[in-house]
Amino acid sequence: MSPGADTLLAGVREKDPRAIGRAISIVEDGGPLAASILAALEHPCCEAALVIGVTGPGGAGKSTLTQALIAHYRTEGRRIGVVAVDPSSTLSGGALLGDRIRMMRHALDEDVVIRSMATRGRAGGICAAAGAAVRVMAYSGCEIVLLETVGVGQAELAVVHLADLTALVLAPGLGDDVQAMKAGLIELVDAIVVNKGDQPAAQALLAEMQAVAAATHRAVFCTSASDGTGVAQLAAGLGELADTLRQSDRIALRRQAARSIEVMDWALELLRPELKAAVAALGPLSGEPQALARLAIARLKATEE
Amino acid sequence: MTSQPQPHGRVLIGKPGLDGHDRGAKFVARALRDDGFEVIYTGIRRSAEEIAAAAVQEDVDAVGLSLLSGAHNELFAAVLEALRNAKAEDIPVLGGGIIPEEDIPDLKRLGLRAVFTPGTPVEEILSAFRAAVEEHRKGRSV
């Protein structure tokens, strides 16, 4: 292992914020030290951490709910990590990562590790980078890592598969487009949270979700994250759900599935530059694109043998 | 598989102090996004320590501060100090706002990399961030 990685990992272990921040960047960017850091993260403490996905449409109050969950877990003395995923602009490659605003009240608490992450135009997907960030946080002693992502767009939703369990956050009054995507989202999650429960229209949404939940065996919670109502019950409910999943080995199965997604992401990520070179090596391109792609792959395989 | 452009780097836009005027900060944040940066915006009314802590956790390559209340001499200095205390004095800090020209030399002596005043074209701001980020990435040990 390179000395740079060694020092950095020791820093992460000692909960040094600077080291944690750097380590996440390195694994996210795939820099020269990434491999040694990733290897070290295969550690029992990373297995022990519980990863909770928080997803839902924009405006449902995910960040506020995440903030409220952080506050709750901190009263229990637990060290918490948050990975907040936002989409990158496909045009510029840039991103405006705004989830942190609602979590700034924990900025000075060193036992709350927050990291904003953009989907970027990754070859594989966000899962490789997000999974690595989760493990860096776990390695630094986080018992729970919240994985927050907006529930629209394939890249963003893929993150849900990394979580041990996932909560879908909904709120009244979000409009027809949300109505349309709700059904698809419910399939992916373990729990439904009706947030902004203090609004008059929330009761109708809650009743609707309870009916859906009864049919699909999902847990339903009602919160008002802005004043903390229902957050303790939600945290307790998620804890029970995690225990049930653990006892039935379903967490283990999910983690295996997550691992395969991450491997696939990394494979694509690592392969991309080689493929690019192989395509370039074909010279001026003319002809049927799929056949050309097959040819590039065949040549790539040949060089490896 | 997409092949969208990769980001130039990560920057944090912070609003220290009590000033709530964030039109400029939000504009710069969006312009940086559209130029290809990953931008973390802290929201208004943050302490110097909160801004420094967020910059460290997010491992940014530059910090931009915006302030219109006239408290820049005190508050920009406070953020630089907080970054030093967080062992992050290597992160370059750029500042903007209603800042009289005669204050700029002092702010630069304090350690601000660049200072923008009303009417600065956005291209000038963007290129200053590009240069600051690039330099920071090159100089990093790990």
Add this chain to the structure above:
Amino acid sequence: MTKPPSVVEWEEKILEPALAKAPERAEEWRTGSGLPAQRVALPEQVNEAYLAKLGMPGQYPFTRGVQPTMYRSRLWTMRQYAGFSTAQETNKRFAYLLAQGQTGLSVAFDLPTQIGYDSDDPKARGEVGKVGVAIDSLADMEALLAGIPLDKVSTSMTINAPAAVLLAMYVAVGEQQGVSPASLDGTIQNDILKEYFARGTYIFPPRPSLRLTTDIFAWCSANTPRFNTISVSGYHIREAGSTAAQEVAFTLADAVTYVQTALDAGLEVDVFAPRLAFFFNASSDLLEEVAKFRAARRMWAAIMKERFGAKKPQSQMLRFHTQTAGYALTAQQVDNNVVRVALQALSAVLGGTQSLHTNSRDEALALPTEESVLLALRTQQVIGYESGVCNTVDPLAGSYYVEGLTDRIEAEALALMQRIEDLGGMVAAIEAGFVQRQIEDAAYEYQRQIEAGNRVIVGVNKFQAQERIRPPVFRVPREIELTQVQRLQKLRAGRDAAKIAARLEALEVAARGTTNLMPPILEAVRAYATLGEICGVLRKVFGTYSDLASRR
């Protein structure tokens, strides 16, 4: 030509009583060259459609203005916003402005005061006296208003989250001068909702903040009947980057929330609504701004009459203060700002404003110097006394273009207000980030157009000058903070600690209950409890709010 019966009726029922109360300033009105100037120019046919949409001035729906004679009886109140460093320094600027012919005071407070921190709070560091005057206790308010007779002057205070405390201090200074609360005239901004999405000086979460607003409405209806209890502000919404229609929509949506909250608390609409005032921005597109003011008046009248069942005409009238657009001031070629301000101010007058602040040319650089404040005031005086636009009421009515724009802004604003209703009202729309996103998008588009040269700003992206000549800037000396802190600490040392503790305790009990908070706040203020102490108690009970800037 015989007068239509509706005009005769207006003359008898509205015009004549108004003239009896406030006669016109001249017997005869003529243009600059001596032609007769009509009081109210009318279309050839005063039909039902005209009356429903425009009406006569001083008559529902008030599109043409809230008074039948407008500026022929009295010019708008020329009210320059001022405040910096200590109460003593600001008091001197007030005396100067009054001596120059200004007719009302407008107090700017520093940020710690606006956010409820004393000057010695660590969070106040660097901010004391910077954007306004520092007020820590009744002692500072006494110094601020020294020598100013509160029964003769009207005072506007730009204060929101801690409005109740500053109002209490004002009332207490009045008491010391022997002026009863009933004789006090002025305005507190007291518009908390826009702070959450456009201005940033919030303290508490929305719900307890709205309770404070309602407590002020109730207390003032009974005690200070001449005081405007709120100034619902579109100004800062526009400054944050909104369009004209968004400014109207979000301002009126805020106002609807205040009215509904007060009604829910059991107040009578016609008791508190006549004291609601508004505050708008005058931006650079002159005719669009005129249309905006007219549209806002018509919309508010309909909302009050139809939605809230207000019966008194005063409850249906949208009375407003205007300030010229700060965001339109440029740091380049600062003298150009004088011209911009004059045009913007003209739009406010053509739009029927009740009071006006004109920005100073150097405000893009720093707080204004005394010379530039005077020039800004002179700008208003030139419009009022020389331009001739005050000879007649609502001079642009009937212009195809202006009437068309008025309708268009009304339609756009109504559509936006409906979207807010669908989201569950203004508080929910703010919490969901909807309002912030709307404003951010408009602001970004505006700035992009400037950067791309598609929107010309003289001296910025066209007609640039090679040399920038910097005028002298006004600076608040650094020592001010120390002076103010020492003054505060001396006050603290000399107080009756047991009395303070008891009054703060009484305030806490009231805050945990449901009784009106004004009386215990007034008691605490009279004992020289500080703003920070009083707000500290309320923070403890109500909690605090933190930025929810929209995410993108």
